[in-house]
Amino acid sequence: MVPLSYYLALSGILFACGVTGFLIKRNIITIFMSIELMLNGVNLSFVAFAAHWHTLAGQVFVFFVMVVAAAEAAVGLAIIIAVYRTRETLNVDQVNLLKL
Amino acid sequence: MISVHLILFLMFGAIAVAGAVNLLVQRHPINSALSLIAVMAALAGEYLLLGAEFVAAVQVIVYAGAIMVLFVFTIMLLNAGEEERTKGSRVAFLVGIPGMLLGSLLVAWVVLRHSGTEAVAAGGWTESLANVPARAVPGSPETIGPLLFHEFLLPFEITSILILIAIMGAVVLASKPPSSPPLGPGQGVKN
Numbered sequence: 346m347v348p349l350s351y352y353l354a355l356s357g358i359l360f361a362c363g364v365t366g367f368l369i370k371r372n373i374i375t376i377f378m379s380i381e382l383m384l385n386g387v388n389l390s391f392v393a394f395a396a397h398w399h400t401l402a403g404q405v406f407v408f409f410v411m412v413v414a415a416a417e418a419a420v421g422l423a424i425i426i427a428v429y430r431t432r433e434t435l436n437v438d439q440v441n442l443l444k445l
Numbered sequence: 446m447i448s449v450h451l452i453l454f455l456m457f458g459a460i461a462v463a464g465a466v467n468l469l470v471q472r473h474p475i476n477s478a479l480s481l482i483a484v485m486a487a488l489a490g491e492y493l494l495l496g497a498e499f500v501a502a503v504q505v506i507v508y509a510g511a512i513m514v515l516f517v518f519t520i521m522l523l524n525a526g527e528e529e530r531t532k533g534s535r536v537a538f539l540v541g542i543p544g545m546l547l548g549s550l551l552v553a554w555v556v557l558r559h560s561g562t563e564a565v566a567a568g569g570w571t572e573s574l575a576n577v578p579a580r581a582v583p584g585s586p587e588t589i590g591p592l593l594f595h596e597f598l599l600p601f602e603i604t605s606i607l608i609l610i611a612i613m614g615a616v617v618l619a620s621k622p623p624s625s626p627p628l629g630p631g632q633g634v635k636n
Binding site for chain 1: 481484496500508523529538593611614
């Protein structure tokens with residue numbers, strides 16, 4: 346049997362990769378994919394804790410996270426399409442209207 | 446002793462971490478999207494190891510299927526090319542990276558504090574996290590369905606409203622802006 350801490354370590358590594366991608370990536374679609382990676386890392390810890398504490402509530406929460414991720418992907422990609430239509434770029438450095 | 450579970454965990458974990466690192470290294474968004482699909486498939490394997498069969502199936506269908514198809518479709522629709530490397534924002538490097546290190550240190554401290562052998566107590570959250578093996582619980586639709594539709598009925602209904610709002614928002618945002626009837630040559634204002 347695999348200890349719980351191994352799953353938590355893997356979840357943390359995936360979350361850290363997501364945060365790093367969010368910070369260093371310049372393409373708005375790749376930044377969005379990094380957010381999905383972070384959500385996946387959190388889902389893994391939800392399922393690991395559910396297995397550890399012998400409760401199914403953690404698995405039900407994973408469904409809610411997936412629903413929120415699906416809604417977020419739909420709206421976010423629509424926003425990306427709208428941004429591309431007005432700015433004609435996917436580089437976040439050039440989307441700077443709100444910058445001081 | 447090395448069990449089959451541990452070997453499978455390490456295999457799927459290696460695939461997931463390699464995919465996540467590849468997502469960071471690749472410069473073309475379509476390569477990043479494909480490596481993210483690999484991460485999600487590997488995570489579905491991890492869910493199977495934890496006994497969450499239904500979650501694994503939904504992970505493949507919803508995440509690797511629906512959401513990533515949406516991503517790939519957007520990449521192709523916008524004809525996204527390779528990203529150009531820039532220095533990035535200063536705020537991200539000054540605040541983001543120290544903040545990330547601080548957060549991961551905090552999480553590691555909490556996990557390690559609970560993993561000591563001397564902290565073993567009877568049950569509850571004070572029980573040692575590292576030494577209790579993660580045992581599989583039945584995660585079939587038969588057991589999840591009643592929980593989802595009885596105990597979590599209100600959140601379930603609220604998520605349906607959320608999905609409805611998201612659909613309407615996506616349609617409104619991505620649809621073409623209402624354009625006036627096409628003007629003849631020379632009449633349009635170019636901006």
